[in-house]
Amino acid sequence: MMTILLxxxxxxxxxxxxxxxxxxxxxxxxxxxxxxxxGEAKTVIGLMNVVLLLIPLAAVVxxxxxxxxxxxxxxxxLTQPVSRPSIFGALYxxxxxxxxxxxxxxxxxxxxLHGVAFTAPFQALIGTGCALTMVFFAIAYFVGVAIQDKAxxxxxxxxxxxxxxxxxxxxxxxxxxxxxxxxxxxxxxxMIVGNPIDLARIIVMxxxxxxxxxGYTGAVFQQFFGTTTGIMxxxxxxxxxxxxxxxxxxxxxxxxxx
Amino acid sequence: xxxxxxxxxxxxRHLLSVAANGDTIRVMPGVHRGHTFDIRTSITLLGxxxxxxxxxxxxxxxxxxxxxxxxIRNLTIRNVxxxxxxxxxxxxxIQRQRVAITNCRIENGFFAIYLSKSxxxxxxxNTIIGTERDESNSGNGIHAWTCRDILVSDNSVSxxxxxxxxxxxxxxxxxxxxSWRNARYGLHFMFSDSCSYKTNTFEYNGAGVAVxxxxxxxxxxxxxxxxxxxxxxxxxxxxxxxxxxxxxxFVHNSVAIHGEQASRILMHNNTFVRNGYGLRILGGCxxxxxxxxxxxxxxxxxxxxxRESNNLFRENYWSAYDxxxxxRDGYGDVPYHPVRLYALLVEQMPSAVILMHxxxxxxxxxxxxxxxxxxxxxxxxSKPLMRPSTxxx
Numbered sequence: 073m074m075t076i077l078l079x080x081x082x083x084x085x086x087x088x089x090x091x092x093x094x095x096x097x098x099x100x101x102x103x104x105x106x107x108x109x110x111g112e113a114k115t116v117i118g119l120m121n122v123v124l125l126l127i128p129l130a131a132v133v134x135x136x137x138x139x140x141x142x143x144x145x146x147x148x149x150l151t152q153p154v155s156r157p158s159i160f161g162a163l164y165x166x167x168x169x170x171x172x173x174x175x176x177x178x179x180x181x182x183x184x185l186h187g188v189a190f191t192a193p194f195q196a197l198i199g200t201g202c203a204l205t206m207v208f209f210a211i212a213y214f215v216g217v218a219i220q221d222k223a224x225x226x227x228x229x230x231x232x233x234x235x236x237x238x239x240x241x242x243x244x245x246x247x248x249x250x251x252x253x254x255x256x257x258x259x260x261x262x263m264i265v266g267n268p269i270d271l272a273r274i275i276v277m278x279x280x281x282x283x284x285x286x287g288y289t290g291a292v293f294q295q296f297f298g299t300t301t302g303i304m305x306x307x308x309x310x311x312x313x314x315x316x317x318x319x320x321x322x323x324x325x326x327x328x329x330x
Numbered sequence: 331x332x333x334x335x336x337x338x339x340x341x342x343r344h345l346l347s348v349a350a351n352g353d354t355i356r357v358m359p360g361v362h363r364g365h366t367f368d369i370r371t372s373i374t375l376l377g378x379x380x381x382x383x384x385x386x387x388x389x390x391x392x393x394x395x396x397x398x399x400x401x402i403r404n405l406t407i408r409n410v411x412x413x414x415x416x417x418x419x420x421x422x423x424i425q426r427q428r429v430a431i432t433n434c435r436i437e438n439g440f441f442a443i444y445l446s447k448s449x450x451x452x453x454x455x456n457t458i459i460g461t462e463r464d465e466s467n468s469g470n471g472i473h474a475w476t477c478r479d480i481l482v483s484d485n486s487v488s489x490x491x492x493x494x495x496x497x498x499x500x501x502x503x504x505x506x507x508x509s510w511r512n513a514r515y516g517l518h519f520m521f522s523d524s525c526s527y528k529t530n531t532f533e534y535n536g537a538g539v540a541v542x543x544x545x546x547x548x549x550x551x552x553x554x555x556x557x558x559x560x561x562x563x564x565x566x567x568x569x570x571x572x573x574x575x576x577x578x579x580f581v582h583n584s585v586a587i588h589g590e591q592a593s594r595i596l597m598h599n600n601t602f603v604r605n606g607y608g609l610r611i612l613g614g615c616x617x618x619x620x621x622x623x624x625x626x627x628x629x630x631x632x633x634x635x636x637r638e639s640n641n642l643f644r645e646n647y648w649s650a651y652d653x654x655x656x657x658r659d660g661y662g663d664v665p666y667h668p669v670r671l672y673a674l675l676v677e678q679m680p681s682a683v684i685l686m687h688x689x690x691x692x693x694x695x696x697x698x699x700x701x702x703x704x705x706x707x708x709x710x711x712s713k714p715l716m717r718p719s720t721x722x723x
């Protein structure tokens with residue numbers, strides 16, 4: 073049942089001009105950076121800045137909107153003998169997967185054409201971009217389902233984006249300033265792992281020789297993320313950031329009186 | 331004219347003991363085994379193609395120059411014994427004058443060419459290839475201690491601790507050398523006043539070039555590139571006064587110039603491209619003049635640890651400059667502050683470096699640029715160039 077619903081939702085999303093715009097945007101930015109910027113590091117950094125801000129923003133905005141736009145569809149489906157989990161699953165995956173595919177194609181095609189797609193920085197960038205898509209659509213879905221009013225939901229989603237994308241780093245800086253006299257390496261690793269956007273940024277930056285710029289702290293990070301524990305912890309963090317909002321959204325969805 | 335053969339009666343050792351001042355010894359093709367060849371008269375030692383002196387990593391130094399006016403040319407010398415007590419070298423010159431070492435090839439020398447308390451010597455056109463060991467287990471490529479008027483030019487040095495090492499030198503000249511893949515520094519200057527180095531290339535060294543505790547150093551037209559690593563830099567200036575840097579290129583170093591206690595230095599027409607830090611001027615760097623340089627695509631153009639700065643920045647090109655030039659005189663109309671707030675934060679709290687390339691930091695830098703509160707007000711280029719000046723040495 074879920075696959076039929078999923079197919080329907082995907083077809084609906086594919087018709088959206090936003091998805092086409094999203095794909096075109098990533099393709100244009102990637103091509104532009106690869107064409108005009110000298111040096112792989114600069115291209116990846118430029119692209120990384122776009123990916124880290126835009127994917128979460130697009131996901132929270134489009135995800136929240138999508139829930140509200142499909143209220144009638146959901147209500148109709150709920151009158152049918154269809155289980156709630158499969159409706160929720162189809163809605164979440166039906167919007168997250170096309171956006172993920174659009175991102176992969178948008179970045180992937182120009183980078184294949186320029187022959188850099190299989191370098192470590194681009195692989196890391198595409199991988200973390202996919203993870204961020206899943207994470208932030210999950211968060212958007214939870215917000216969209218939990219908050220009834222469309223404007224409030226949008227506001228909350230936007231705030232969350234601001235929190236993860238900007239404010240969190242301010243807090244890290246605050247902590248760094250406040251505890252400047254203490255060894256902060258493990259604490260900062262903890263804080264970085266706690267935020268999917270920061271985690272994605274560090275993973276991408278460690279794939280090229282930027283780590284050397286970061287001196288001792290960079291060396292500590294490289295050592296941590298180079299180990300199996302580091303890889304497992306960061307994967308786990310991204311997985312939890314997807315699963316917890318998905319579960320919360322799913323619970324809310326199942327209990328909600330539509 | 332003598333001919334030294336690997337075997338028979340006329341061995342190199344025998345001829346060295348009978349040669350008179352002004353004689354020439356031709357070292358004939360073949361492997362001449364042994365070490366501690368003592369040169370006691372003013373002779374010319376001329377290697378024929380295929381002539382090799384091999385110490386097989388035993389004994390002490392290989393050629394000992396104990397006379398003035400000795401010339402050593404075209405020889406291949408290899409396998410110096412490693413010692414932690416003696417500075418064994420392929421060619422060792424102690425308290426001598428006018429010794430010329432030219433076009434030799436030295437392989438696996440512990441120290442390769444070692445000059446001590448000597449003057450008016452020339453080391454030119456040699457190829458020196460060490461066995462890459464770690465810092466504490468290797469010697470220097472060209473080592474000069476307490477010397478005067480030494481010319482080191484056109485050599486290629488790799489695989490040693492320091493490629494070229496000067497200590498207590500006066501009037502040393504280092505030109506057109508290629509010093510690369512050395513464990514510590516490409517070039518290391520200590521307490522060596524009035525020296526100059528020009529048109530050398532230093533790359534892939536452990537930590538680039540260190541110039542310390544010296545005055546009146548001229549550094550012209552050198553290439554410092556690919557000195558990349560957490561503790562690496564292109565050029566370290568420590569306790570340097572009255573130096574002159576002109577026309578040097580710094581490409582892809584984690585820190586291009588790291589200055590501590592560097593004062594009264596004139597720095598102009600240098601290029602800083604794709605470095606992590608362009609100019610890192612820390613405590614006690616005063617009264618430096620930085621003009622007509624190009625800073626292009628460095629992560630941090632200039633960093634400093636203090637709010638105060640009495641260094642003069644003027645007429646440099648900054649790729650990060652976003653001002654305008656309405657009167658079209660080639661200079662931006664808005665002064666440029668090259669120190670970002672974030673650079674200052676990182677200098678004071680190194681672990682803040684993990685926030686590199688975050689939106690928060692971008693916003694912070696932007697705010698600081700509009701309302702400066704923390705970055706040094708006096709560290710400003712009041713007349714930034716709109717395009718890089720054409721390099722005129």
